[in-house]
Every structure is written in C-alpha cells, then in structure tokens.
Amino acid sequence: MAVTLLQNYDELKEKLTEYERVMLLKHSLTCPISSGAKQAYESYSSETETPMFILNIQETREFSNQVAEAFGVKHESPQVLVFNGGEVTWNTSHWHIKEEALAEADQ
Secondary structure, eight states: EEEEEOHHHHHHHHHHHHOSEEEEEEEESHHHHHHHHHHHHHHHHHGGOOOEEEEEETOOOHHHHHHHHHOOOOOSSEEEEEEEEEEEEEEGGGOOOOHHHHHHHTT
C-alpha cells in the first residue's frame, strides 16, 4: 500500500474513522536519521495492507503538535505511531524505526 502525505489533523481524523488500523510517520525533512526511518517505513508499506501516512514536520508543525497533544504521546522526530480503533497502541522513534519493528507492531 502506498504511503500518503497528510496535511492536517482533520485528514488524520478522517483516516482514523475510515480504517481500524493506521500507521503515521512524523518525519523531518532535514534530519538524516529521519531520512533512514522514512526509507524503512516506505519499504515496509509494500508488505502490509495497513494504511500508512506521513506528515512532514517542517511543513505541518501545528498538525504534529496536535497529534502529540490529542493522543498523549510525547513528540519525537522521526516517530511512528500505530493507531487501532482511533487510539495510539504503539509508537517508536529514531533508530528503532525498522521494517522488523513495524511488522511486529502491525500484528
């Protein structure tokens, strides 16, 4: 499944209503660690049916902050959040964002 860029919190809320499980990558456009995480995330997207989304922090900082506040998950970058039933059930950040970890969280 392709990774889709989200622009705002309302788009995320729509996706959480539409799908039972969703993955979201909070990505920095300038961080080399984030670049590696994005590669792993995009690579994993070909192995799952779970809808996967991304937000670029520099372009949508308010959106990123809304996610942290609404779901009570401390902001980090890069960071992957897994939502089940509209709630964050798993998250990880930085060097822990690997295809194997994503697959395990996606079970």
